[in-house]
Amino acid sequence: MKKYLHIMCYVTLGFLFVTQTVLAESQFQEIMKKRGLTEEDAIAALKVYNPSGKHDEYYVFVGGGQSGQVLVYGVPSMRPLKYIGVFTPEPWQGYGFDTDSKEVLRQGNVRGREINWGDTHHPALSETDGKYDGEYLFINDKANTRIAVIDLKYFETSQIVVNPIFKSTHGGAFVTPNTEYVLDTCQYAAPLTNDYYPIEAYQDVYRGGVTFWKFDRQKGKIQQKESFSLEFPPYMQDLTDLGKGVSEGWAFTNSINSELYTGGIEKGLPPFEAGCSRNDTDFLHIYNWKKLAQLAKDDKNIKIINGHRVIPIDVAVKNSALFLVPENKSPHGVDVSPDGRHIIVSGKLDTHASVYDFNKIMKLIQNRDFEGKDSYGIPILDMKKSLYGQVEVGLGHLHNTFGKEDGTIYSSMYVDSQVVKWNYKELKVIDKIGIHYNVGHLEAMEGKSADPQGEYLIAINKLAIDRFLPVGPLHPQNNQLIDIGGKKMKLLLDMPIPLGEPHQGASIRASKIRPEVRFIMGTNSRTGKPHVGKTLAGQEKIERKGNHVSIYATVVRSHINPERVTVNKGDHVTMYITNVERAQDETHGFTIDHYNVHTSLEPGETTQIDFVADIEGVFPYYCTEFCSALHIEMMGYLLVKDPNKNYEWIQKTKMQSLSPEELQMEYKKIRASNKATDEVIQSLFFFLEEKNYTKYTTVKNLVDDAKDQYAKIDLEREKSAKAYQKNDINNAILFENMIWQYMIKTADSAIRAKDLLINNIATPKSESAKKGEIAFREGGCSGCHVIGKISSGPDLIGVLKRHRNAQQWVAEYIKDPQSKFNEPYMKKLIEFFNLKMPNQNMSDREIKDIIEYFKWIDENADLF
Numbered sequence: 001m002k003k004y005l006h007i008m009c010y011v012t013l014g015f016l017f018v019t020q021t022v023l024a025e026s027q028f029q030e031i032m033k034k035r036g037l038t039e040e041d042a043i044a045a046l047k048v049y050n051p052s053g054k055h056d057e058y059y060v061f062v063g064g065g066q067s068g069q070v071l072v073y074g075v076p077s078m079r080p081l082k083y084i085g086v087f088t089p090e091p092w093q094g095y096g097f098d099t100d101s102k103e104v105l106r107q108g109n110v111r112g113r114e115i116n117w118g119d120t121h122h123p124a125l126s127e128t129d130g131k132y133d134g135e136y137l138f139i140n141d142k143a144n145t146r147i148a149v150i151d152l153k154y155f156e157t158s159q160i161v162v163n164p165i166f167k168s169t170h171g172g173a174f175v176t177p178n179t180e181y182v183l184d185t186c187q188y189a190a191p192l193t194n195d196y197y198p199i200e201a202y203q204d205v206y207r208g209g210v211t212f213w214k215f216d217r218q219k220g221k222i223q224q225k226e227s228f229s230l231e232f233p234p235y236m237q238d239l240t241d242l243g244k245g246v247s248e249g250w251a252f253t254n255s256i257n258s259e260l261y262t263g264g265i266e267k268g269l270p271p272f273e274a275g276c277s278r279n280d281t282d283f284l285h286i287y288n289w290k291k292l293a294q295l296a297k298d299d300k301n302i303k304i305i306n307g308h309r310v311i312p313i314d315v316a317v318k319n320s321a322l323f324l325v326p327e328n329k330s331p332h333g334v335d336v337s338p339d340g341r342h343i344i345v346s347g348k349l350d351t352h353a354s355v356y357d358f359n360k361i362m363k364l365i366q367n368r369d370f371e372g373k374d375s376y377g378i379p380i381l382d383m384k385k386s387l388y389g390q391v392e393v394g395l396g397h398l399h400n401t402f403g404k405e406d407g408t409i410y411s412s413m414y415v416d417s418q419v420v421k422w423n424y425k426e427l428k429v430i431d432k433i434g435i436h437y438n439v440g441h442l443e444a445m446e447g448k449s450a451d452p453q454g455e456y457l458i459a460i461n462k463l464a465i466d467r468f469l470p471v472g473p474l475h476p477q478n479n480q481l482i483d484i485g486g487k488k489m490k491l492l493l494d495m496p497i498p499l500g501e502p503h504q505g506a507s508i509r510a511s512k513i514r515p516e517v518r519f520i521m522g523t524n525s526r527t528g529k530p531h532v533g534k535t536l537a538g539q540e541k542i543e544r545k546g547n548h549v550s551i552y553a554t555v556v557r558s559h560i561n562p563e564r565v566t567v568n569k570g571d572h573v574t575m576y577i578t579n580v581e582r583a584q585d586e587t588h589g590f591t592i593d594h595y596n597v598h599t600s601l602e603p604g605e606t607t608q609i610d611f612v613a614d615i616e617g618v619f620p621y622y623c624t625e626f627c628s629a630l631h632i633e634m635m636g637y638l639l640v641k642d643p644n645k646n647y648e649w650i651q652k653t654k655m656q657s658l659s660p661e662e663l664q665m666e667y668k669k670i671r672a673s674n675k676a677t678d679e680v681i682q683s684l685f686f687f688l689e690e691k692n693y694t695k696y697t698t699v700k701n702l703v704d705d706a707k708d709q710y711a712k713i714d715l716e717r718e719k720s721a722k723a724y725q726k727n728d729i730n731n732a733i734l735f736e737n738m739i740w741q742y743m744i745k746t747a748d749s750a751i752r753a754k755d756l757l758i759n760n761i762a763t764p765k766s767e768s769a770k771k772g773e774i775a776f777r778e779g780g781c782s783g784c785h786v787i788g789k790i791s792s793g794p795d796l797i798g799v800l801k802r803h804r805n806a807q808q809w810v811a812e813y814i815k816d817p818q819s820k821f822n823e824p825y826m827k828k829l830i831e832f833f834n835l836k837m838p839n840q841n842m843s844d845r846e847i848k849d850i851i852e853y854f855k856w857i858d859e860n861a862d863l864f
């Protein structure tokens with residue numbers, strides 16, 4: 001018998017499964033047809049789709065190009081997560097609109113000039129042993145020679161440094177394998193001092209070079225005093241990469257102008273582009289940063305330029321720390337393989353990629369086997385003797401990134417609009433895929449670290465042309481996601497980027513990033529330290545010293561304390577604001593109209609704004625994030641008066657006031673309503689305690705938040721009682737109102753906690769019951785029926801026990817309510833609720849599912 005049952009079960013289950021699959025399949029076909037999708041498209045969609053709440057596997061950080069920001073998105077879904085304000089003010093985050101973040105932004109002033117944009121190119125993640133550790137991100141600004149530090153605990157910019165000697169940098173940011181230094185290489189050569197020299201002085205005075213920014217990981221800051229630069233000839237250095245593994249300690253930088261050409265198109269001379277590509281080869285610079293860092297410590301090895309330590313070319317040469325090797329003309333990317341032995345140089349104007357062998361280079365250096373010297377005295381190695389080999393990859397080779405399997409590399413072909421997969425050890429091409437269009441950088445997951453993950457690759461394209469809906473002549477950028485997990489590369493998804501041209505991307509496994517969700521109370525997010533203006537609830541105050549007014553304020557759902565600030569025209573106003581919330585995502589914003597200030601206050605954060613109250617009048621201030629049901633009410637007034645003026649104003653409007661009896665009535669009413677609400681809250685708390693809510697972290701967080709809100713009621717009760725004693729009924733009513741506000745906030749979180757808890761501890765719903773719940777909600781049933789409560793219709797717990805043959809009865813009733821209206825029990829109900837259930841036109845399938853849902857409710861009746 002048992003066995004028979006078993007078989008029966010399998011047969012039924014199998015049948016169900018088959019019907020479901022067939023159903024799903026026909027639905028798939030229908031959607032594909034309707035949307036004009038091929039089977040391959042549908043597979044691509046399945047590979048990238050994340051249902052609501054599912055997280056991505058990787059973070060990708062891409063330079064925001066001319067927006068001066070960094071864009072963060074997830075892979076494989078390509079959903080954008082954040083724009084981090086870096087070199088450009090970013091209003092949402094208050095970046096550049098509050099005093100603390102302005103201090104960071106203004107660190108980026110160049111020679112006294114405020115600069116409010118940046119051309120961000122290459123993000124670099126901090127490394128430990130050549131692998132990404134998820135702590136910091138660095139990004140360069142090509143136009144204004146700056147490097148920024150982003151703390152990945154907060155995803156905020158915490159520092160900007162300006163290059164003291166270069167007038168243009170491109171080859172940054174690149175980090176040493178343990179993030180001791182962040183490298184930034186000069187691009188367009190210029191005098192290292194800030195003086196004028198005619199272009200004829202190019203060979204003698206103009207210089208390139210590389211800056212080594214010393215990074216202090218503990219402090220999370222670049223130490224400018226301990227940083228130094230190495231001088232290069234004016235060959236116009238381009239990109240850089242650092243050795244790792246066998247080549248750790250060395251760095252490689254290529255260049256584009258071995259011709260030392262200086263342009264002059266306006267004088268009838270050939271333009272830069274012709275002059276710079278006349279020679280067959282340019283120079284790859286090879287230098288020993290570990291040795292240079294030692295040399296830079298000794299004053300006799302350096303000269304000071306603009307207060308910065310610079311190692312001259314001859315000192316580096318004398319100490320065997322700088323060499324050159326020819327590379328195919330006008331190259332672009334240079335990339336060191338994950339094990340550090342191979343150095344791949346992209347030949348922009350040559351169809352060949354060159355693979356250099358670090359071991360061969362070292363041997364030549366050890367044997368002092370040089371082909372000669374350049375005009376600056378730097379030893380030149382023989383190109384052939386340094387090469388491991390060359391491979392014909394295609395036209396317009398710009399960048400490289402590494403795959404998971406040994407020897408795999410992916411290269412971008414700008415002119416061919418292709419990504420080429422090849423093997424740099426076996427020197428052969430494996431696969432090619434077309435890109436839309438003109439691809440620049442490439443990023444395979446962690447593909448520039450010592451630990452590439454393969455799986456996905458992002459092609460960061462230069463042109464989008466026809467890929468998206470047209471939005472005028474300026475097209476969005478296009479980042480394309482490619483599946484590299486299989487034998488052949490497959491294009492999965494396009495992502496339009498609407499805010500500037502990203503150059504490089506840096507990706508990292510999501511598990512390696514551990515951001516905070518709140519600040520320790522009173523933190524200055526830009527320094528990570530307690531803010532001088534930290535203010536807790538109850539400590540709010542306004543202080544005046546001469547004409548400087550300091551306001552210590554707090555924000556919490558849903559008020560700003562203080563709510564009225566009166567100052568004199570011309571006063572300097574400093575406002576410290578603390579968000580005293582602990583609840584996740586309870587951010588408030590703050591602005592004062594017409595004063596061009598704005599700040600974002602994440603839970604626990606304190607920020608500062610400063611301004612001179614130089615315009616007279618009345619200026620509402622308010623919270624700019626929709627933080628709660630009473631967000632609109634979260635406001636106050638800045639009143640700026642001119643001390644030299646007499647303001648004449650006579651009160652004309654009399655507020656209608658209530659009679660003492662009416663006041664008493666209103667007071668009683670609100671007290672009763674508070675009592676009723678409190679009972680609901682107590683029952684919620686009781687339920688949560690009884691079901692051991694502390695076992696579930698997210699539930700516990702919500703309950704903590706609810707209790708936080710509830711704890712604020714005592715003080716308001718006291719105030720209300722005091723006012724009542726003084727017979728100030730009006731204010732007593734307002735304080736009671738405040739109690740009610742806190743109760744609503746408490747209930748809000750507690751109800752969410754209860755729902756979540758129920759989901760955690762209830763027996764799991766069957767597929768059918770799940771669908772039934774959806775049908776119940778979306779079909780309109782929940783408009784009148786609330787489970788566990790009598791609302792405008794009866795509670796449905798136990799509905800399957802109330803009738804004979806109840807399942808059938810309920811099914812018939814949903815299908816055709818009218819048919820039951822004459823049953824005596826129903827007559828009574830209709831009378832009681834003064835309502836008749838309408839026919840919601842449910843299908844038989846939906847009715848079946850709803851009954852399954854009711855069964856689940858009955859099983860878990862004690863939870864409602």
Ligand code: RUQ
Nearest residue numbers: 121440441503504
């Ligand atoms: S560069 S598109 Cu500025 Cu990175 Cu090669």
Ligand code: CUA
Nearest residue numbers: 623625627631
């Ligand atoms: Cu706080 Cu809106």
